[in-house]
Amino acid sequence: MIELQSISKRFPDGTAALIDISLSIPRGSIYGIIGRSGAGKSTLLRLINGLERPSAGEVVVDEAPLSTLDATGLRRLRQRIGMIFQSFGLLANRNIADNVALPLELAGVPKAERTARCAELLARVGIADKADIYPAHLSGGQRQRVGIARALATRPDILLCDEATSALDPQTTRSVLALLADLNREMNLTIVLITHEMEVVRAICDHVAVLDQARLIEAGRADTVLSGSREQATLALLGEER
Ligand SMILES: Nc1ncnc2c1ncn2[C@@H]1O[C@H](COP(=O)(O)OP(=O)(O)OP(=O)(O)O)[C@@H](O)[C@H]1O
Numbered sequence: 001m002i003e004l005q006s007i008s009k010r011f012p013d014g015t016a017a018l019i020d021i022s023l024s025i026p027r028g029s030i031y032g033i034i035g036r037s038g039a040g041k042s043t044l045l046r047l048i049n050g051l052e053r054p055s056a057g058e059v060v061v062d063e064a065p066l067s068t069l070d071a072t073g074l075r076r077l078r079q080r081i082g083m084i085f086q087s088f089g090l091l092a093n094r095n096i097a098d099n100v101a102l103p104l105e106l107a108g109v110p111k112a113e114r115t116a117r118c119a120e121l122l123a124r125v126g127i128a129d130k131a132d133i134y135p136a137h138l139s140g141g142q143r144q145r146v147g148i149a150r151a152l153a154t155r156p157d158i159l160l161c162d163e164a165t166s167a168l169d170p171q172t173t174r175s176v177l178a179l180l181a182d183l184n185r186e187m188n189l190t191i192v193l194i195t196h197e198m199e200v201v202r203a204i205c206d207h208v209a210v211l212d213q214a215r216l217i218e219a220g221r222a223d224t225v226l227s228g229s230r231e232q233a234t235l236a237l238l239g240e241e242r
């Protein structure tokens with residue numbers, strides 16, 4: 001369970017990126033955070049993995065307030081959290097297997113174990129045959145599968161996705177979202193998924209929060225918000241669906 005308690009984030013230049021946000025993300029859910037560019041979505045995600053600290057309020061992960069964690073505690077928290085990005089973030093000079101193995105190397109996992117785990121992960125995300133290839137030779141969808149494999153290498157129980165499908169065509173988006181939904185079920189993985197597309201929410205989210213200009217407009221079960229919202233910001237996002 002991830003809880004944001006009256007979170008605000010103001011940057012040193014005075015930008016208020018988040019204003020008084022309270023949100024409960026249940027364990028095992030696929031929780032969508034939707035909003036326009038600049039709404040504060042990425043900032044919110046960085047608060048959950050402790051990369052940013054709130055200016056006010058508290059982030060609590062499984063009863064542990066992040067502000068009480070020391071360096072070791074924060075490191076342990078980050079080991080429980082995987083992250084994937086729109087730009088994939090793969091290293092061009094490492095082949096696919098070595099990209100996936102990187103977090104395991106950093107965690108000091110022995111070579112034989114790394115190799116076995118990589119093979120298992122690449123098979124799970126459907127690109128077992130790409131282990132020796134370099135990122136430049138993969139399609140966008142395949143690159144995101146590598147990103148997912150790498151994010152899951154250390155067996156996290158939370159996966160944060162920042163516009164993970166925004167660079168992909170609709171069909172590839174659907175296949176990557178289907179993979180995320182399968183992983184959510186199989187591993188009881190809590191997925192927090194940022195998007196600006198209501199279609200993505202509709203495809204896999206069980207809950208959704210709508211952010212607009214640093215504020216939380218509404219949050220709740222996805223079917224309820226999608227079918228019954230009367231909020232202008234939500235209706236505008238619904239109106240943009242392809
Ligand atoms: N380090 C920073 N310093 C100052 N302002 C920042 C910083 N990071 C983000 N911002 C500002 O905070 C606001 C929210 O940014 P954020 O990146 O969270 O938005 P977003 O919803 O993820 O947008 P996008 O959909 O374009 O990725 C924006 O106005 C942005 O310019």
Ligand SMILES: [Mg+2]
Pocket residue numbers: 041042043162
């Ligand atoms: Mg962003």
